[in-house]
Amino acid sequence: MPINIDSPLARRVAALAFLILIFGLTYWVLSPFFASLAWAGILAYVTWPLQQWLCQRLPERQNIVALLMTLGVAATLLLPLVWVMFTVAMDVSAATATIKQIMAHGLPPLPVGVNAWPGGAWIVGQYQRIQGDPLWLLAQIDALGLTDVASLKGIAGEVGRNAAKFGLAVFALFFLYRHGFSVLAQFRGVATRWLGEAARGYIQSVGVTVRAVVFGIVLTAVAQGVLAGLGYWVAGIEAPALWGAITALVSLIPFVGPVVWIGLSIGLLAHGETQAALGLFLWGALVVSWVDNLIRPLVISGPTRIPFLLVFLGVLGGLNAFGLIGLFLGPVLLAVSVAIWREWSVHARSK
Template identity: 45%
Template sequence: MPSGKHVVLILLLAGLVALGFVVLRPFLVPVAWALIISYVTWPAYSRLRRLLGESAGTSALLMTLLLTCACTMPVIWLMKPLTEDLRDASRAIVAYFSDRPRDLPDSLARIPWIGSSLQAFLDHVEIDPPAIRSQLSGWANRWTSEIGDILGSAARNATKLGFALVTLFFTYRDGESLLNQIRQALRPFLGERLDDYLTAIGSMTRSVVYGIVLTAIAQAALAGLGYWVAGVTAPVTLAGITALVALIPFGTPLVWVPVAVGLLFAGRTVAGVGLLLWGMLVISWVDNLIRPFVISSSARIPFLLVMFGVLGGLAAFGLIGLFLGPAILAVLMALWREWQTEATRQQVRQPVQRNDTPK
């Protein structure tokens, strides 16, 4: 029976932990990203530190600067061509709806269901322009508010990125000491099993990163090939945009679907339909197959369980759930295998029951 003093200490400790969680809650996601990135890139950091004479501070600063450039330079490189392409696309749309008559190309109008629906919309534009202008104005207002939300979200994400990079520096510099402290704190509760659990989490995290990066590269290469065959302007730029969007699961249709629709409206039906089929049958299936396969093969976890971990983690925790979901399932699998091993050992140790009753 705990004494009153122990009860008070437990309540005080629980209150402090709760208050600490409230204070640190806005920074938990950036810290998690910093831990994931530092763990995956730790071999490169170790080699860099050896080259710099085991200077932890200088190595951590240089590694953080390199990763900052790796994160920001591709986005900066794609911003200008992406802005120009969006401006040209908006001008083409305005010019298309300003010309008369607004008839679809014959090849596009003959597509079942889609062609008749699009032609009906254009006929409605021709008959009642004020109503369409009012509808477009409503869409524009809604898009304006959504753009404001997106810009605000981008600013918040930029701030989180800054916190993650600052945390990354200290994680590199003091990572070994932090890991030792975690082991000392958890070993009394988990014993020798702690190393197995940490190994499972680390292996799964590395596998998820490799799966995401390899999938993004594969999807960008296949999408770039499709853009080039379809005769799209600036296929390399679009492939770069596809690579960035492919870091988010099921995000590539945000790029190749508008491109294919633009080809259809331009009267290039074969190229548009071909790009749609290429995107649905090839590009999207890469996301569904390569990512879980790479993760499951590297971490020795069943394919289906990895897929559930990725999708379930994404739904439960957001983008960071891509790593948390599979990591949680990896620990559960480690527990399951340990239980299976222990059960097998107990069965082997049990004496064999013999029937020694005389006849």
């Protein structure tokens, strides 16, 4: 039986196939840039109040405002990052020299006082076993990749790719500042057409969650890294900037940051520096962890009205699924899911 291509069903099928083809190819073309565009959107949203303030001070100067905001955000992010990179590079050089010394001469002996610790005899025994097996120690150092030229080249290549993504994000940021209202209005119109008036609540949930995650996760992690780095410097830890940067990165995952400063406190105690170890431990417990355990849950759970456990799971799941940008995408997806669930619950009770 011949197919009537002029029938309404055939035209709808053809139109649907055409849309799938066009949007599929569009996704394929833009997929390498999604992370950069997502970062640009997050930065634009978080700094939008400042952009509005500048627009009021410089009316009819949208291009100048967009340029000033883009340069300001880029400098705010880039200058501290460059300083940290140079400082960490110097600390990595010192750490590399220490690793080379360990590779050449083996691990240094433990302080005598370790025997007096609870379980100290076991610790000494395990340490001596590792110390007496230089091949095992070399294998663990090689596993870190710090002495492998290929691994170092791979790290350098990854840094270069991330720098390119950052440049693209900054480039896109200018156009978001310039045409942000138009883009948001079009997005709201399309979302409302497809999802109804409930789309406005979903969009609001996304915005509130992004702002809460930025201030509740990223900025608190940076604050913990800075405070912890200060404590490392006062305690006499070698390479305090490096360890501070590591603490900040680890602290992006809630409640994991203490692993770093507790480990360093134990290291100081093992070398007989009891006062420095106690001071660092108290600094971490009373100051650094206070930011993690009190401020972060309040900043996140307050505005979003989402249990902190869900945000925590969203951060972990987002990191696993999407990489670093998953810090925001994971909690945002959960926020939209919670908003939809609450809307369904309200409709269910009203019936």
